[in-house]
Amino acid sequence: MDPVREMLGAVLDEVRGEDGGATAQYIPELASADPEQLAMAVVDPRGASVALGDDALFTIQSISKPFVFALALDELGRDEVLQHVGVEPSGEPFNAISLEEGTGRPANPLINAGAIATTGLVPGPSARERADRIVAVLSRFAGRPLEVDETVCASEAATGERNRALAHLLRSYDVIDGDPNAIVEAYFRQCSVLVTVTDLAVMAGTLAFGGRHPVTGEQIVSARTARDVVSVMTSCGMYDASGSWLIRVGLPAKSGVSGGIVALSPSQFGVGVFSPRLDAYGNSTRGQLVLERLSEQLGLHVFEQHRAIATPGLAVERDDDGTVHVVLDGELSFSGAERVLTALRGVRRPASDTRVLVDASAMSQLQPAALAVLRTEVEALGGTVQTTRDGADATA
Ligand code: GLN
Numbered sequence: 001m002d003p004v005r006e007m008l009g010a011v012l013d014e015v016r017g018e019d020g021g022a023t024a025q026y027i028p029e030l031a032s033a034d035p036e037q038l039a040m041a042v043v044d045p046r047g048a049s050v051a052l053g054d055d056a057l058f059t060i061q062s063i064s065k066p067f068v069f070a071l072a073l074d075e076l077g078r079d080e081v082l083q084h085v086g087v088e089p090s091g092e093p094f095n096a097i098s099l100e101e102g103t104g105r106p107a108n109p110l111i112n113a114g115a116i117a118t119t120g121l122v123p124g125p126s127a128r129e130r131a132d133r134i135v136a137v138l139s140r141f142a143g144r145p146l147e148v149d150e151t152v153c154a155s156e157a158a159t160g161e162r163n164r165a166l167a168h169l170l171r172s173y174d175v176i177d178g179d180p181n182a183i184v185e186a187y188f189r190q191c192s193v194l195v196t197v198t199d200l201a202v203m204a205g206t207l208a209f210g211g212r213h214p215v216t217g218e219q220i221v222s223a224r225t226a227r228d229v230v231s232v233m234t235s236c237g238m239y240d241a242s243g244s245w246l247i248r249v250g251l252p253a254k255s256g257v258s259g260g261i262v263a264l265s266p267s268q269f270g271v272g273v274f275s276p277r278l279d280a281y282g283n284s285t286r287g288q289l290v291l292e293r294l295s296e297q298l299g300l301h302v303f304e305q306h307r308a309i310a311t312p313g314l315a316v317e318r319d320d321d322g323t324v325h326v327v328l329d330g331e332l333s334f335s336g337a338e339r340v341l342t343a344l345r346g347v348r349r350p351a352s353d354t355r356v357l358v359d360a361s362a363m364s365q366l367q368p369a370a371l372a373v374l375r376t377e378v379e380a381l382g383g384t385v386q387t388t389r390d391g392a393d394a395t396a
Contacts, residue, residue, distance in 0.1 A: 004042070005050050011293045012038055012053055021277035021285040024257040029155035033058070033258065033276040040273040040290055041197040043205040047215035051198045058274055059152045060193045060200075061256030062094065062110070064138060065118070066229045066237070067203060068190060069109040070211075071137045072121040073225045084121055084175050085114045087232050094239045094257075094282050095162055097169065104173025108236040110254060113166045119190060120167075120176030120183045127182040131189035138190070141206050142199040143215050153192035160188060191256075200262045200272025207233075207252075208264035230266065234302070241281040249292050250301030261287040265300045312336050312363065314343055323355040329362045337370035341377050356383030363387075 016038060024030040039053030072081050083105075090098035090107035098107040098114075106114035124130025131148075139146045167180035167187075176183055195203075205214040207230050210223035221229075233252040238245040245253065251271075253263035259276035261284055271294065275286035295301055313329040324347055328340065340358075349356070358378050360366060366387065375385045 002050070005052065007297070008040060008042065008050060008052050008294075011290055011297070012040060014293060015286045015289040018286050018289055019277065021279045023259070023276045024278060024282070027152070027156050027159055027257065029149075029152045030059070030061075030258055030276070035275075035277045037259070038275045038286055039197045040271065041201040043198070043201040043214050043270045045205075045209050045214055045267070045269070047202075047205075047213075049198055049201055049215075051196070051201075053197070054274075055196070056274060057194045057196055058258045058260060058276075059149050059191060059256075060138070060195045060260065061191045061258045062112075062115070063195075063200065063203075063254050063256040063260050063262050064134070064190045064193060065110050065115040066207070066233055066254050066262075067138055067141050068115065068122065068134055069118050069232065070141075070207070070221045070225050070229045071134070072109075072118050073228055074221045075123075076121060078224075078228060081118070081121060085109045085117045087235075089236045089242055091240050095166075097166065099169065099173070099175075104170065104175050106170070106175070108232060110232060110236045111239065112163055113170065116163065116167050116184060116187050117170055117175050119187045120170070120178070122186075124186065127185040127189075130183070130186040134186065134190045135193055137220075138193050138203075140218070140220050141203040141213070142195065143202055143213055144199070146193045146195060146199070148189050149192045149194050153188050156188045156191060157185070160184065163187065195260070195272075197260070197272035197274050200260055200274075201270045202272075203270065204262040204264040204272060205270025208266055208268065208270050210267075214270070230264065233264075238283055239281050241279075241283060245288075249288070249295045250303060251291060251295055252302070253291065255283040255287070257282050259284040259287060261291060263291050266302065268300070311339060314340060316347055322350060323357060324349060326356065326358045327362070328358065328360045329364075331365040331367075332360065332363055332370045332374070333367050334370045334373070337367075337374045340374060344378065344381070353382070356381055358383060358385045360385060360387050361389045 037054045041051035043049040095112045109118045167184040170176045171180040207226045211221040211226035230252045237254040251263040255261045260274045263271045273287040273290045315327045317325045
């Protein structure tokens with residue numbers, strides 16, 4: 001058996017016996033979900049995925065929020081979006097009336113008030129058109145056409161007075177424009193989009209890999225937008241349990257009341273988990289346990305110390321005429337540049353006029369300040385740093 005599948009299967013088995021919490025009671029269609037369901041999926045940067053557990057389709061709920069925030073950021077720009085919604089942890093439950101004094105701006109886009117404000121930023125003359133645009137973008141993140149569960153949507157609309165009240169409050173502060181009922185209706189549809197854990201893993205992966213879809217290779221949103229969204233997920237993704245989540249698990253994440261959670265390890269992988277019983281904060285109890293164990297076993301906490309972070313590969317070759325070629329690959333970070341310089345100082349140069357050519361053209365990422373330091377030192381040795389294959393210096 002594949003060792004990754006085996007390890008993930010063992011994690012699911014460990015948490016299966018946990019039966020704390022209850023399905024979301026305030027939305028009748030969610031209250032009646034089978035509480036025993038348990039599933040997870042993981043996707044890596046090359047798009048390879050592993051899915052285990054129940055083959056369930058469930059509604060995305062609040063997990064839609066970071067992706068709609070991404071859509072708004074990409075279309076309107078950060079400054080415009082932040083006029084309508086903040087990026088501060090609210091320290092309050094997901095459906096709280098967390099509005100900034102005076103402006104009425106919701107604390108962040110991952111609580112309901114902020115999510116409704118964000119949905120209001122997506123252009124759409126009618127509720128349906130706005131919702132269609134949102135479903136289309138969620139589908140691009142998932143890499144397949146997603147559908148709305150009309151029964152859940154109707155159930156949510158039938159019991160959604162609190163969200164309607166939030167929308168009307170936002171309208172009273174001019175945080176949203178137009179008809180608040182139409183905006184909240186689009187929000188109900190966005191929450192009722194059906195997904196699998198593999199969809200969630202791929203969607204989270206797209207944010208983990210700088211906005212690039214791991215399977216299709218399509219750039220869905222800019223790398224900057226992906227980074228902004230992941231930042232907000234880190235501080236606000238688990239509502240008023242976000243602080244203890246960061247200490248315990250240390251992965252940017254977002255939960256939804258149907259029992260799904262997305263999490264990601266930046267540049268490494270995206271994860272989706274699902275189990276409908278929720279704790280008092282509205283976060284899946286077993287879903288959290290799965291991610292906690294995964295983070296522990298694989299050392300995934302974002303602030304885990306890594307000694308070899310971004311250490312470039314380095315090979316030294318010599319020409320017939322004595323020129324020393326130092327070929328780098330991988331990623332050049334600031335600390336990585338220091339290591340390259342140490343290695344260069346140790347390279348034997350038969351004569352003081354021996355040419356040194358540092359070839360960084362195959363590197364996947366060059367941090368500009370690190371490159372500047374490397375270049376200064378190499379040039380002091382009379383050498384050259386080349387950043388493109390044909391020798392032209394793209395970054396000079
Ligand atoms: N549709 C849900 C609501 O608005 C989403 C909340 C959630 O998933 N936490 O109440």
